[in-house]
Every structure is written in C-alpha cells, then in structure tokens.
Amino acid sequence: MIEYRDVQAAQARIAPHIVRTPLLRVPALDEALGCQVYLKHEGFQTIGAFKLRGALNKALSLSEEELGRGLVCASSGNHAQGVAYAAHKLGAQAVIVMPTNANPVKLAGVKRWGGQVELVGTLSSQREERAAQLVRERGMVEIHPYADPLVAAGQGTLALEVLEDLPDASLIAAPIGGGGLISGIATAVKGAAPQVRTVGVEPAGAPRYTRSRAEGRPVQLESVQTIADGTRTDHANPDNFAVIQARVDELYTVEDRWIEEAMRLLMTAAKVVAEPSSALPVAAALCGALPVRPEDKAVFVLSGGNADPALLARLLA
Secondary structure (H helix, E strand, O other): OOOHHHHHHHHHHHHHHOOOOOEEEOHHHHHHHOOEEEEEEHHHOOOOEOHHHHHHHHHOOOOHHHHHOOEEEEOOOHHHHHHHHHHHHHOOOEEEEEOOOOOHHHHHHHHHOOOEEEEOOOOHHHHHHHHHHHHHHHOOEEOOOOOOHHHHHHHHHHHHHHHHHOOOOOEEEEEOOOOHHHHHHHHHHHHHOOOOEEEEEEEOOOOHHHHHHHHOOOOEOOOOOOOOHHHOOOEOOHHHHHHHHHHOOEEEEEOHHHHHHHHHHHHHHHOOOOOOHHHHHHHHHHOOOOOOOOOOEEEEEEOEOOOOHHHHHHHHO
C-alpha cells in the first residue's frame, strides 16, 4: 500500500516535467451543484490529462538499462499518451496496447509522441494480457495504468497541489477507473489533511469498486457499458481496493445521462471542456448522488479534456 511519503517523493520527482494545473473557483456552477465549486482541471497538462503524472513518476524511476528495453502499457487512451510522452522525453521506445474502440483524440495523441500502437479487444483484461505477453517475450518494462505504486503516487500529486491552494477544502471528488488516481489522492489527503472528505465516483455501467465495497472483496464485472471510455476497467485491483477501503470516505455511481449533462454544464456555464470520465464527480453532485452543502468548498477533479469532438458537437446541438 502506498504511503504519504511516496506521494511527496513523486511530487519532487515530476515537478520539473509537468504543468502545475490551476485550481479554478467557478461560482457559475454553485447553484447547479449546491456548493462552492472549485475545479482542478488536468486538461491543461501537455497530454490533456492527469495520467502524465503517474507515467512520468514511474519512467523517471527506471534505470538506463530498463529504459533501453522499451516501455509498454495497456490503456484506453490517456495513460497511453502519458507513457508515449514519457518515452519520447527519455529517448525510449514505447508500445501502446489500446482498445479497438479507442477515442480518436487519444489515439492521435499517442501517435503524436511516437508510440507504436496495437489495437486489441475492448476489455481492459484483453489489453493487459497482450502487454504481459510483450513483457515476457521482448523483455519490455510495463508501466501499468493503475496497478503500480509509483503510478498511483504520481497521480496523488494533484491532491497535494489542491491542498496547497485550498487548505480549507471540504472535499475532493475524483473519477474512478482502475483506481490509481483515487488511491493516490486519498493517500495524499489522509496524510496532509485527514479532515477533508475523499470521494470517488464511478459510472453505473462500470461499478467495480462500489460493488467490491458492498461485497467486501475485489470483484470482476461480466461486462462494462459506459460513455466514460477512460473508466472501462472490468475488475477491481486488489491493492487499490485495499487503499480505497482504508482511505476513501465515500463512493458513488452515476448514469451516463448525468455524465452528458455534466459535460454540457461544464461547457456552457464554466466554459471548459471535460471528457466523459472527467465529468463523473460533477455529474454526482448534479444528480444529487453526492451530498454537499452550500457552504462546502468542494473540489471536483476534472481528470482530462480529451473528448471526442463528435460527442461534444452532439451535446451542444
């Protein structure tokens, strides 16, 4: 299980290489969400998403020999871009295993940074199997999108920035896919400001950790169906589940229609673009699943802005 000191070490390691994204106070959203709204928008990162943090923390921890063997990852898109970017900056080869229904914006981002793309299946387990095969057969070093303590620690650095900017935050709400982001955030928050509520939000069509908490064990889903392409993981990782059980105060799920409503609200009222996965925390407050009060200083982590332009056009039509 990662510890607070791991997130602190990650912050020192990656700070020269990332954007310290702003914490935006957005009063235009207060009435709709029922609280004082703050947005931590990771869409301002070089790759348009938070995944750069964890990928860089892992890559910068590798030896020259390990980098020389090449990097591999299985990802639906944003982590793929993070690994491709890290490999590009460190002069390493990267093979990126993505789903056949990959978001075209994210696919283009991977190719922009020189990643060699393989399209495999639609389930995370299928992509992970191919990545593991490349590790066995070619000796490549895997940078897992969420089942790696260095990756999770890197993701948690955004929470340290939030608490530096807003020490009296009431809560930090973040989307959950594989669980690395929420594990890092919860570890940072409980280490630096344990009074702050840590909230995770999943799609109703991919409730891995919500169901795991209810059953008291990590579960495997039979199917995943959600517009939130960055959260289409079909199983709960045991290590992240342990962190979530110990450090995440609340878990909620939201239907896709509320994700779309949240994306529309963010574009029209806050004037920012958030991809579907990124809009999950806002959707939870918008539909009333996440309980907040008018006096709460609520931080909503917008994990990325790599939305499909066709989807944005449909939502605004």
